[in-house]
Amino acid sequence: AGVPFFSSAAAVNGGATADNTVSGPTTTTEAGTRLIFASDGPLSSPSTVNLSLTFGGGGIANVVLDISNMTQFAGSFTPISYTRNGSSASDLQGITFDSAGHVTGRFADGTFRRIYKLPLAVFTNPDGLEMRDGNTFALTAESGPARVVAADVSGQAEFAPGVRELSNVDLASEFTKMIIVQQAYNSSATVFRTLDEMTQTAAELKR
Numbered sequence: 001a002g003v004p005f006f007s008s009a010a011a012v013n014g015g016a017t018a019d020n021t022v023s024g025p026t027t028t029t030e031a032g033t034r035l036i037f038a039s040d041g042p043l044s045s046p047s048t049v050n051l052s053l054t055f056g057g058g059g060i061a062n063v064v065l066d067i068s069n070m071t072q073f074a075g076s077f078t079p080i081s082y083t084r085n086g087s088s089a090s091d092l093q094g095i096t097f098d099s100a101g102h103v104t105g106r107f108a109d110g111t112f113r114r115i116y117k118l119p120l121a122v123f124t125n126p127d128g129l130e131m132r133d134g135n136t137f138a139l140t141a142e143s144g145p146a147r148v149v150a151a152d153v154s155g156q157a158e159f160a161p162g163v164r165e166l167s168n169v170d171l172a173s174e175f176t177k178m179i180i181v182q183q184a185y186n187s188s189a190t191v192f193r194t195l196d197e198m199t200q201t202a203a204e205l206k207r
Contacts, residue, residue, distance in 0.1 A: 100152035
């Protein structure tokens with residue numbers, strides 16, 4: 001049985017090195033894996049190889065490479081075909097929220113993924129919080145420490161996404177109502193002013 005040497009950074013039989021970093025600085029894997037093939041070509045062991053990937057920004061992932069269908073005959077090692085079931089890099093194009101506080105990212109490839117969950121801070125004495133600019137509050141000794149909970153499991157409160165948008169009024173309708181009210185006010189003021197002038201004239205005639 002043959003025993004070629006396989007590394008995630010170097011092809012079998014001394015081929016060119018391959019970068020195992022998805023993005024960011026280039027790194028290579030020095031530790032190799034010994035592949036054992038039967039005399040008629042099929043791979044005997046191992047059936048999988050573990051790869052550690054490093055992403056730009058500090059993210060990491062462990063990938064299990066299935067090599068059980070590899071076959072080795074006399075000659076150089078040549079990969080013929082491979083398949084993958086992962087997703088390529090994609091830009092974040094927008095975000096949405098739900099009542100549980102989940103922040104869901106919408107990506108350029110049409111996929112959606114939860115990327116964050118908004119917490120809730122509960123205080124023993126909310127009235128003791130210090131009010132600051134921008135409709136924000138600060139922790140004080142009177143308010144007590146913050147207890148962080150999740151909206152969907154604590155029962156303390158829930159988020160209402162889109163409420164600000166739903167509270168917006170129809171400006172055209174509101175301006176129309178304002179103009180009508182203003183005209184009615186002007187008409188009423190004119191009537192009272194005319195009545196006042198008539199009263200003053202009648203008083204002068206009496207003198």
